[in-house]
Amino acid sequence: NAGVTQTPKFQVLKTGQSMTLQCAQDMNHEYMSWYRQDPGMGLRLIHYSVGAGITDQGEVPNGYNVSRSTTEDFPLRLLSAAPSQTSVYFCASGEGSNQPQHFGDGTRLSIL
Amino acid sequence: AQSVSQHNHHVILSEAASLELGCNYSYGGTVNLFWYVQYPGQHLQLLLKYFSGDPLVKGIKGFEAEFIKSKFSFNLRKPSVQWSDTAEYFCAVTAYNQGGKLIFGQGTELSVKP
Numbered sequence: 110n111a112g113v114t115q116t117p118k119f120q121v122l123k124t125g126q127s128m129t130l131q132c133a134q135d136m137n138h139e140y141m142s143w144y145r146q147d148p149g150m151g152l153r154l155i156h157y158s159v160g161a162g163i164t165d166q167g168e169v170p171n172g173y174n175v176s177r178s179t180t181e182d183f184p185l186r187l188l189s190a191a192p193s194q195t196s197v198y199f200c201a202s203g204e205g206s207n208q209p210q211h212f213g214d215g216t217r218l219s220i221l
Numbered sequence: 222a223q224s225v226s227q228h229n230h231h232v233i234l235s236e237a238a239s240l241e242l243g244c245n246y247s248y249g250g251t252v253n254l255f256w257y258v259q260y261p262g263q264h265l266q267l268l269l270k271y272f273s274g275d276p277l278v279k280g281i282k283g284f285e286a287e288f289i290k291s292k293f294s295f296n297l298r299k300p301s302v303q304w305s306d307t308a309e310y311f312c313a314v315t316a317y318n319q320g321g322k323l324i325f326g327q328g329t330e331l332s333v334k335p
């Protein structure tokens with residue numbers, strides 16, 4: 110039972126580069142979300158999705174894009190990386206936002 | 222701005238001391254409330270949740286939380302902490318009038334001295 114799988118676990122980028130953080134879940138959950146975790150700021154919601162084909166912005170969406178073409182996958186795209194996007198990124202899924210969330214292991218991203 | 226606030230950033234306790242971590246939210250209307258815990262190097266996991274009914278909810282590992290609607294609060298408590306409770310604790314809220322987003326507080330780091 111894989112749960113929520115995030116890849117890669119670590120990544121170093123140069124300013125201006127683009128990349129996609131992958132997130133996949135095998136629990137048939139409708140709700141998926143992306144958070145960034147920064148010291149002293151908790152988890153801040155970037156984007157979320159309540160089902161395939163439906164996405165919406167969270168608290169800190171600027172600089173990030175998402176899509177949800179399937180129930181299983183919810184990739185997060187950095188269009189032009191900036192040092193301010195250095196963070197640990199967590200993907201989560203649940204049957205709904207009001208149900209317990211299952212978190213991935215996180216992606217530690219450094220932007221130089 | 223609507224938000225979730227955790228008052229204590231870092232709490233240091235000795236074993237057997239009582240714990241209370243504060244959480245306040247600013248959303249109106251119907252809310253669902255959660256406490257999650259992140260042990261060092263591990264995933265976040267759910268401690269307890271409140272949807273409706275008895276405002277005093279019990280979770281895993283002896284934790285409980287009380288929902289006080291008039292104070293927009295959902296404080297986490299444990300009568301006697303153990304060294305193994307050392308972790309970061311996050312309060313989280315979904316508000317029905319906010320599109321179902323799950324919003325977290327800033328987190329409280331708890332260090333328990335043996």
